[in-house]
Amino acid sequence: MERAQVPETTIQRLPVYLRCLLQAQQERMPVINSVQMAEMCGSNAAQVRKDLSYLGELGTRGIGYDVEALIAHISRVLGITERRRAVVVGYGRLGGALRSYTGFPERGFEIVAVFDADPAKIGTDADGLVVRPMEELEDGIREVGAEIAILATPAPVSQQVADRLVSAGIRAILNLAPVRLHVPAGVAVRQVCLSTDLQILSFHLAQEQLT
């Protein structure tokens, strides 16, 4: 299985390449070379060629990559040839923003259920879905066939909710609470931490102010 060797940093760039390729497709480019891709993605051509080489022999030397074929291939590698089903757990302001984010379907994801613990929210409309109570979490996840959970609960309960998600069969969690989750092997977690992003920005500010 060649995918096992794809470095994590390359995996993280694949969604960016895919976005650029979809843009190229919209602009009706049949073929794209690594220099053009690098320009669109804000990368460099050598990096693009190296990253794509992990996925197999894809381009034609001196010509470039077939746009349609490369879109199909990266989509396959990313496992989004069919839409993956996700649930949102925690329907506060952040959960609400996520539910109403219109970019997910075109990127391969569909939100199929929303859960919250607050009796005032349960049963209300969540952009076309009904907010379901936390008591229905496990049954609801199995019912809708969700694989991914977007966790937007308050930090103190996030671990406990994550445990329930895992026991309900969820194998991938996008965690928006500022808390490190402990999950069994085989469950993928990505932590969205805006404080961390701000600190990285601050590093660049500090560096500039020192030079």
Next chain:
Amino acid sequence: MERAQVPETTIQRLPVYLRCLLQAQQERMPVINSVQMAEMCGSNAAQVRKDLSYLGELGTRGIGYDVEALIAHISRVLGITERRRAVVVGYGRLGGALRSYTGFPERGFEIVAVFDADPAKIGTDADGLVVRPMEELEDGIREVGAEIAILATPAPVSQQVADRLVSAGIRAILNLAPVRLHVPAGVAVRQVCLSTDLQILSFHLAQEQLT
């Protein structure tokens, strides 16, 4: 200036180390070694030692790192020894969630102004701040002395707003709109893209389902 050589991947881990060290401080540990830090951060000890070695000669062989000293040092490197001032631009659901996020102050940031274009929102309360009109963006930023902007505007206007932020003196932008910003050299941008995070999770799901 030794900081210029710190690899970007190391920079991205510094906020995580800082968070672990603050936890160690809370637990009243005077000294921490790389094995303990790696355990807390979900990393490995060699990585921790290598990353910290970029910041200078910090630990004592066979003993470890002085927790207080290392907190102070990483905070200096990240430029958060004093709180940095940030503005939120776009006070929709996402902007609202960001404004009310209580984790920023303890991580070195303070939100000092909120802007929106919607007349229905202008003048209303934003967790203790008043939502200001976009017309006041440049003057407002200078007035409050903000260095960082958190951009939560609709995608179609984000580039145009980013241009105004840069001309008002903003040198770091956390962009939450799903659009790639073009900014002059010397302005740092971090893109928060949840679709990208979901696609990376999906890669791990796809890989597992194939093996």
